[in-house]
Amino acid sequence: MNHKIPFVDLNLQHQPIQNQLQQAIQAVLSQGDFILGKALSDFEAAFAAASGTKYGIGVASGTDAIALGLQACNIGAGDQVILPANTFVATLIGVLRAGAEPVLVDCDPQTALIDLEAAAKAITPQTKAIIPVHLYGQMVSPQKLLDLADTYKLLIFEDAAQAHLAEREGYRAGSVGIAAAFSFYPSKNLGAFGDGGMLLTRDSDVAQKMKRLRNYGASQKYFHVELGTNSRLDTLQAAVLLEKLPHLRQWNRDRLTIAQYYDAELAPLASAGIISMQNHSSNGHVYHLYVLKVEDSCLLERQQIQDKLTAVGIQTGIHYPIPCHLQPAFTDLGYKQGDFPQAEKLANQILSLPMYPGLNRNQIKEVVAAITSSLGSEPQKLLCI
Numbered sequence: 017m018n019h020k021i022p023f024v025d026l027n028l029q030h031q032p033i034q035n036q037l038q039q040a041i042q043a044v045l046s047q048g049d050f051i052l053g054k055a056l057s058d059f060e061a062a063f064a065a066a067s068g069t070k071y072g073i074g075v076a077s078g079t080d081a082i083a084l085g086l087q088a089c090n091i092g093a094g095d096q097v098i099l100p101a102n103t104f105v106a107t108l109i110g111v112l113r114a115g116a117e118p119v120l121v122d123c124d125p126q127t128a129l130i131d132l133e134a135a136a137k138a139i140t141p142q143t144k145a146i147i148p149v150h151l152y153g154q155m156v157s158p159q160k161l162l163d164l165a166d167t168y169k170l171l172i173f174e175d176a177a178q179a180h181l182a183e184r185e186g187y188r189a190g191s192v193g194i195a196a197a198f199s200f201y202p203s204k205n206l207g208a209f210g211d212g213g214m215l216l217t218r219d220s221d222v223a224q225k226m227k228r229l230r231n232y233g234a235s236q237k238y239f240h241v242e243l244g245t246n247s248r249l250d251t252l253q254a255a256v257l258l259e260k261l262p263h264l265r266q267w268n269r270d271r272l273t274i275a276q277y278y279d280a281e282l283a284p285l286a287s288a289g290i291i292s293m294q295n296h297s298s299n300g301h302v303y304h305l306y307v308l309k310v311e312d313s314c315l316l317e318r319q320q321i322q323d324k325l326t327a328v329g330i331q332t333g334i335h336y337p338i339p340c341h342l343q344p345a346f347t348d349l350g351y352k353q354g355d356f357p358q359a360e361k362l363a364n365q366i367l368s369l370p371m372y373p374g375l376n377r378n379q380i381k382e383v384v385a386a387i388t389s390s391l392g393s394e395p396q397k398l399l400c401i
């Protein structure tokens with residue numbers, strides 16, 4: 017289906033720098049260093065520096081950055097790892113692949129970020145690490161995380177797949193914990209022309225181990241010291257990402273501006289039960305997604321609003337419709353409906369609006385006007401509580 021206002025539009029991002037991107041790709045073709053080539057090490061250094069940390073190790077996906085990254089931090093069998101129930105399944109998959117025991121906790125309904133009080137209650141003597149997921153582009157409070165980690169002697173492993181260059185309380189995503197996983201899936205704030213991921217760390221032991229794990233466990237060519245795999249970020253993808261990186265700050269600023277327009281335009285609908293997710297990190301939120309809640313007090317259900325937007329050519333998304341603990345793949349973990357009431361409620365209420373650099377003010381007005389008219393009336397007349 018062709019949408020008048022799509023959920024994301026990557027062409028707007030790529031067209032202005034198309035020549036540079038093509039030159040970067042051509043350079044790799046000429047060089048022929050497709051695996052672990054120069055553009056990869058250049059991009060690893062550049063992205064680590066931009067994120068305020070030391071080492072970057074490029075891998076095949078964000079999922080591998082989590083799974084191998086946890087292993088590189090020596091988190092595995094016998095260890096419990098705390099993570100939010102309302103994340104993309106890849107966070108949970110990564111923990112399970114590392115051989116650790118996942119312990120899910122609920123979230124804060126105002127931000128959808130992990131509830132750190134619930135996390136504190138879930139800590140046992142086996143708890144080795146906590147994975148804050150910087151969901152939608154907003155960091156989990158670094159100060160509170162560091163306090164928690166300090167009190168209970170936990171490692172912090174950030175899932176920063178949605179938070180490239182996000183900031184909060186003077187910290188940048190990827191620089192808070194022992195290590196952080198990023199994804200360069202095409203629609204992320206910094207996206208490749210295919211799959212890609214990276215682990216960032218300031219710990220040289222973690223970096224060295226990660227380099228081995230992504231390269232068959234080899235410490236040098238044909239000398240294998242542990243069970244690794246083949247998971248490298250292609251030099252071609254790194255060349256594209258290296259070319260895009262200098263634009264990321266501006267793209268993130270554009271996202272913030274768009275979010276601020278949405279906030280202002282949507283404010284009158286609060287009384288009708290349309291509530292935007294809260295930003296607790298002022299200008300440091302990088303708005304990978306702009307998410308609102310259709311509260312139970314609203315005249316319409318989330319599905320009805322989404323259908324009406326689709327009907328007028330506005331594409332939306334739901335991130336995510338089923339919390340991890342209710343996914344059929346993970347019934348073995350023993351969770352059930354009702355275990356994480358906030359995450360379950362959010363899954364039914366959230367709606368992600370179009371969000372991408374280049375989305376203009378008129379389009380934003382059009383999206384909000386379509387929501388308003390889906391409610392069937394002027395917002396002031398919709399005091400439906």
Ligand SMILES: *Cc1c(COP(=O)(O)O)cnc(C)c1O
Binds near residue numbers: 079080199
């Ligand atoms: C995208 C994403 C991942 C996984 O990244 P891939 O590159 O798709 O494997 C992990 N965690 C979160 C929160 C994500 O949004």
